[in-house]
Amino acid sequence: MSELTVETRDVEGVTLLYPKGFINAHTVRVFEGEIQKALAQGRFKIVVNCGGLAYIASAGLGAIMGAIEEIRGNGGDLRLANLNETVRNIFEILGFNHLYRIYASEVEAITSFRRAEEAGS
């Protein structure tokens, strides 16, 4: 069984990532690869649905940190949704909940991008 798989799909111009398993120093390249693939395609609105994520270690948080500047610099954002207790706890411990927007559901995270566009138009 694979330790991490990351499915992706695009909805309303938002790229959704579904990491399943755990992200650590070994599996992070899979996660990082999917983020980089989105950026290479000029897709800068990203939602990571953490529903299937057992945990994310510092290597995974580093991957997000490494990409966020480019994402935000291109008018996009990386937002998180559907965090379980463990993953939410990790984000809170590190104060990442102040750096990233976190939503209870994937739909809310997708809608948040649309609302921002409507407010800007």
Place this chain on the structure above:
Amino acid sequence: MRAPKPSLMISIPSQTSFLGLVREITKKMAESAGFTDGTAERLALAVDEATTNVIEHAYHGSGDREIELRIEDRGPEFRVEVVDSGATVDPRAVPRVDLDRYVTERRTGGLGVHLMGKIMDSVTFRRSARRNVCCLVKRKDPAAP
């Protein structure tokens, strides 16, 4: 007759591909010690981070070394020791986590050690018989078995 408290000792190669095994073993032992699924997962994360530190810092990424894990249910506490024979790493040299610099400088150094400290009740480093020992301890809730 009461079953003995489980303890486990294992040596793994210093390769990140073994982190999945480290996670599985730690989680299983933590659950056997009476921790909830969520806490067991966090304990597994702390041991994952400690093992990653050894691979990256004590062994500088070299994959042909050995890491010893000693996991023990000691009754009132759950203890994991991560032992290596690499370079001495001074924990005081680990950069302090600076939230503001995460964004401005993409600085992520020290996150793993910070996480370990927040998850465990104590994280200590010592040098013993020319080896580095990182000792992680989590106390049990008195109400837990």
